Amino acid sequence: xxxxxxxxxxxxxxxxxxxxxxxxxxxxxxxxxxxxxxxxxxxxxxxxxxxxxxxxxxxxxxxxxxxxxxxxxxxxxxxxxxxxxxxxxxxxxxxxxxxxxxxxxxxxxxxxxxxxxxxxxxxxxxxxxxxxxxxxxxxxxxxxxxxxxxxxxxxxxxxxxxxxxxxxxxxxxxxxxxxxxxxxxxxxxxxxxxxxxxxxxxxxxxxxxxxxxxxxxxxxxxxxxxxxxxxxxxxxxxxxxxxxxxxxxxxxxxxxx
Amino acid sequence: xxxxxxxxxxxxxxxxxxxxxxxxxxxxxxxxxxxxxxxxxxxxxxxxxxxxxxxxxxxxxxxxxxxxxxxxxxxxxxxxxxxxxxxxxxxxxxxxxxxxxxxxxxxxxxxxxxxxxxxxxxxxxxxxxxxxxxxxxxxxxxxxxxxxxxxxxxxxxxxxxxxxxxxxxxxxxxxxxxxxxxxxxxxxxxxxxxxxxxxxxxxxxxxxxxxxxxxxxxxxxxxxxxxxxxxxxxxxxxxxxxxxxxxxxxxxxxxxxxxxxxxxxxxxxxxxxxxxxxxxxxxxxxxxxxxxxxxxxxxxxxxxxxxxxxxxxxxxxxxxxxxxxxxxxxxxxxxxxxxxxx
Amino acid sequence: xxxxxxxxxxxxxxxxxxxxxxxxxxxxxxxxxxxxxxxxxxxxxxxxxxxxxxxxxxxxxxxxxxxxxxxxxxxxxxxxxxxxxxxxxxxxxxxxxxxxxxxxxxxxxxxxxxxxxxxxxxxxxxxxxxxxxxxxxxxxxxxxxxxxxxxxxxxxxxxxxxxxxxxxxxxxxxxxxxxxxxxxxxxxxxxxxxxxxxxxxxxxxxxxxxxxxxxxxxxxxxxxxxxxxxxxxxxxxxxxxxxxxxxxxxxxxxxxxxxxxxxxxxxxxxxxxxxxxxxxxxxxxxxxxxxxx
Numbered sequence: 001x002x003x004x005x006x007x008x009x010x011x012x013x014x015x016x017x018x019x020x021x022x023x024x025x026x027x028x029x030x031x032x033x034x035x036x037x038x039x040x041x042x043x044x045x046x047x048x049x050x051x052x053x054x055x056x057x058x059x060x061x062x063x064x065x066x067x068x069x070x071x072x073x074x075x076x077x078x079x080x081x082x083x084x085x086x087x088x089x090x091x092x093x094x095x096x097x098x099x100x101x102x103x104x105x106x107x108x109x110x111x112x113x114x115x116x117x118x119x120x121x122x123x124x125x126x127x128x129x130x131x132x133x134x135x136x137x138x139x140x141x142x143x144x145x146x147x148x149x150x151x152x153x154x155x156x157x158x159x160x161x162x163x164x165x166x167x168x169x170x171x172x173x174x175x176x177x178x179x180x181x182x183x184x185x186x187x188x189x190x191x192x193x194x195x196x197x198x199x200x201x202x203x204x205x206x207x208x209x210x211x212x213x214x215x216x217x218x219x220x221x222x223x224x225x226x227x228x229x230x231x232x233x234x235x236x237x238x239x240x241x242x243x244x245x246x247x248x249x250x251x252x253x254x255x256x257x
Numbered sequence: 258x259x260x261x262x263x264x265x266x267x268x269x270x271x272x273x274x275x276x277x278x279x280x281x282x283x284x285x286x287x288x289x290x291x292x293x294x295x296x297x298x299x300x301x302x303x304x305x306x307x308x309x310x311x312x313x314x315x316x317x318x319x320x321x322x323x324x325x326x327x328x329x330x331x332x333x334x335x336x337x338x339x340x341x342x343x344x345x346x347x348x349x350x351x352x353x354x355x356x357x358x359x360x361x362x363x364x365x366x367x368x369x370x371x372x373x374x375x376x377x378x379x380x381x382x383x384x385x386x387x388x389x390x391x392x393x394x395x396x397x398x399x400x401x402x403x404x405x406x407x408x409x410x411x412x413x414x415x416x417x418x419x420x421x422x423x424x425x426x427x428x429x430x431x432x433x434x435x436x437x438x439x440x441x442x443x444x445x446x447x448x449x450x451x452x453x454x455x456x457x458x459x460x461x462x463x464x465x466x467x468x469x470x471x472x473x474x475x476x477x478x479x480x481x482x483x484x485x486x487x488x489x490x491x492x493x494x495x496x497x498x499x500x501x502x503x504x505x506x507x508x509x510x511x512x513x514x515x516x517x518x519x520x521x522x523x524x525x526x527x528x529x530x531x532x533x534x535x536x537x538x539x540x541x542x543x544x545x546x547x548x549x550x551x552x553x554x555x556x557x558x559x560x561x562x563x564x565x566x567x568x569x570x571x572x573x574x575x576x577x578x579x580x581x582x583x584x585x586x587x588x589x590x591x592x593x594x595x596x597x598x599x
Numbered sequence: 600x601x602x603x604x605x606x607x608x609x610x611x612x613x614x615x616x617x618x619x620x621x622x623x624x625x626x627x628x629x630x631x632x633x634x635x636x637x638x639x640x641x642x643x644x645x646x647x648x649x650x651x652x653x654x655x656x657x658x659x660x661x662x663x664x665x666x667x668x669x670x671x672x673x674x675x676x677x678x679x680x681x682x683x684x685x686x687x688x689x690x691x692x693x694x695x696x697x698x699x700x701x702x703x704x705x706x707x708x709x710x711x712x713x714x715x716x717x718x719x720x721x722x723x724x725x726x727x728x729x730x731x732x733x734x735x736x737x738x739x740x741x742x743x744x745x746x747x748x749x750x751x752x753x754x755x756x757x758x759x760x761x762x763x764x765x766x767x768x769x770x771x772x773x774x775x776x777x778x779x780x781x782x783x784x785x786x787x788x789x790x791x792x793x794x795x796x797x798x799x800x801x802x803x804x805x806x807x808x809x810x811x812x813x814x815x816x817x818x819x820x821x822x823x824x825x826x827x828x829x830x831x832x833x834x835x836x837x838x839x840x841x842x843x844x845x846x847x848x849x850x851x852x853x854x855x856x857x858x859x860x861x862x863x864x865x866x867x868x869x870x871x872x873x874x875x876x877x878x879x880x881x882x883x884x885x886x887x888x889x890x891x892x
Binding site for chain 1: 614615616617621622624625627628629631632635636637638639640642643646695696698699701702703705712714716717718719720721723724725726727728729730731732733734735736742772775804808825829830832833834835836839840850853854857863866867870873874877881
């Protein structure tokens with residue numbers, strides 16, 4: 001078995017190289033003064049300067065953040081309460097409700113996109129921030145729900161009983177006892193929702209307007225027009241931010257232990 | 258209590274984002290062709306007037322119509338080509354422009370006004386004109402290319418980029434058959450089908466956003482592209498020659514129009530007037546060297562720009578598109594079917 | 600401290616009867632689902648039987664023609680091709696990703712979290728940016744082309760970009776993390792003693808793998824397959840960028856109907872058909888993947 005393990009280990013290294021080679025390439029060429037991304041012509045920071053001055057991209061980044069924060073907040077509320085209620089009460093048709101709640105998570109994004117588009121058109125709602133936030137919330141909240149449900153598996157039922165016995169109302173018991181217990185699940189679900197919202201393209205494509213265009217939409221537009229080292233620069237910033245965030249969260253996790 | 262508060266907070270956040278960011282700023286929503294309006298022009302407009310321009314793009318008239326009429330998005334300015342202006346005017350979808358707000362209209366050449374699509378010049382202001390023709394990388398392609406039949410002879414299969422535009426593609430076939438390009442009947446579609454069945458598999462890339470990219474990358478050697486793209490290629494490297502097909506080519510005029518019910522009509526007219534200033538028009542020509550209808554602006558262009566054969570072509574067999582009404586569905590269906598088959 | 604087994608088995612602290620308050624509290628969820636999941640799908644279904652006018656707007660007159668058009672060999676071909684590419688992508692992700700997931704899952708905890716982090720980082724970086732990286736690398740005058748030509752492995756410029764091969768590369772690159780993570784979860788939970796027992800009983804490593812490990816990681820495999828197969832069918836962005844709008848998968852055709860082709864009803868019909876196919880696939884995988892407790 002040890003040999004198999006070693007073999008798989010070698011394979012893993014190759015795959016990781018495959019993962020990271022394009023990323024390294026992206027970062028390296030963001031400093032290349034040539035526009036054509038092939039020949040190295042000299043080190044420069046000009047693409048970063050151009051990026052900083054590109055109002056449309058910065059506006060798109062702002063939009064992405066606003067949408068992601070709002071969608072994550074709504075998803076947390078929706079997903080946590082849904083998971084808790086389905087756990088606590090014996091609903092008739094719980095399987096149907098559960099399946100329905102997980103549909104947005106599994107259904108192909110393009111179907112979600114076009115169905116929401118025809119829906120908003122039918123009720124004459126203008127496309128914009130509202131519609132994008134609704135769309136993102138709809139496919140993000142099942143992830144929060146799943147994460148909280150996983151956490152609920154380990155919940156000692158006597159916990160709530162004890163709180164109630166001590167005179168708390170069910171609402172107070174939920175807020176002061178259950179939610180703190182669920183927090184790791186909520187946080188991990190929220191992080192997932194945030195990440196998905198920031199990277200979402202397809203549903204956003206069908207439900208947004210030019211004012212509310214998110215970063216992935218702008219990048220898609222830029223990528224269709226051709227290669228541009230500004231995208232390399234943007235990627236580098238993303239990569240650095242991602243690594244920093246992930247390392248930070250790992251560090252926080254380790255401290256907590 | 259707290260739970261309800263946090264729900265309210267979250268919804269408030271969402272609503273706040275929706276309302277706050279849209280109502281407070283002065284802005285104008287421009288729905289235009291991609292690679293057509295330079296960012297510095299939009300920035301200058303915002304600097305001088307304080308009005309922000311939200312620029313959303315499309316790469317074909319049909320895509321624009323789909324979003325304009327289908328989605329509930331509200332645009333103040335759109336840039337349809339001549340045959341689409343015709344259709345929109347007929348359908349009553351455009352606002353009449355108040356030309357008292359657009360004094361710079363006098364800069365536009367008379368030959369671009371009172372066209373069949375807007376005979377009384379009530380609804381549109383010409384933005385740019387141009388052609389659709391063949392660009393050849395003469396370093397790779399040594400034989401003379403005179404028309405579409407040469408492009409699709411089979412010698413260059415897999416080395417061709419074309420526009421991703423259903424109507425354009427169909428008319429190229431119709432012209433080689435000697436048919437009227439504005440008569441799109443089931444018979445015409447049927448006649449074009451075998452031609453296109455032979456042609457489409459030879460195309461490597463469909464790109465209406467920036468066809469110059471694959472030519473510059475060396476992924477293709479011949480393209481059927483917008484004249485402005487060819488002009489940019491020519492400026493980049495003189496090896497890119499522009500040829501107008503001998504059987505005829507599309508002469509198009511894109512105009513700025515204001516859709517009915519636009520939320521910021523007065524500001525939109527301000528923008529149109531701004532674009533017509535010669536110094537601003539020159540900025541547009543510098544970035545996107547199409548045929549500039551603004552005669553005052555042409556006086557400010559450099560001799561090389563005026564000499565660019567793609568920007569200001571010599572006389573050739575040129576015709577414009579007309580609105581084909583219901584037949585548009587035929588065009589879309591034919592090309593969708595044929596593209597899918599390859 | 601032993602925790603209860605499953606959240607549905609709540610015999611210790613009995614689940615309460617919802618009565619009025621339970622249902623009332625559930626209304627936000629039900630309302631949201633009804634309004635933004637059920638209703639839109641219903642409207643899409645209605646649209647699929649409608650027609651379009653000359654400007655491309657929807658006209659509410661009933662017709663079967665959209666569905667009839669789907670049975671045209673062209674579209675059956677596109678569905679078939681999409682399923683084939685998605686299937687190929689999934690198979691490749693499985694073949695490439697399984698060993699990685701297994702290795703990480705069976706590694707000692709300290710190394711495990713580092714390795715996991717290394718896999719997660721690309722996952723968190725926008726898939727668009729990663730696809731874009733490949734366009735640069737694969738183009739005719741790009742880095743890989745020059746390298747291969749320099750090494751005399753190629754006689755002319757690399758001709759991969761804008762072909763199905765490029766699309767598959769793009770899709771595999773995008774979805775590989777989605778295959779690795781669920782399998783990793785399954786592999787992590789594997790009981791070492793079972794594997795050791797199998798080996799002690801004389802099984803070769805290969806047999807231990809196929810008879811013990813593989814079946815035990817089935818839930819992870821099925822989850823991974825679902826997370827890769829379904830989205831890759833509808834992923835029009837990757838096929839657009841890597842395929843030059845030339846490799847039409849069903850996602851591209853649907854997107855086109857809501858764009859240039861201006862045929863919303865036909866797009867809706869394609870969407871509903873796709874949805875039906877998806878539901879069948881999901882049912883199939885879900886039933887097979889469930890581990891009986």
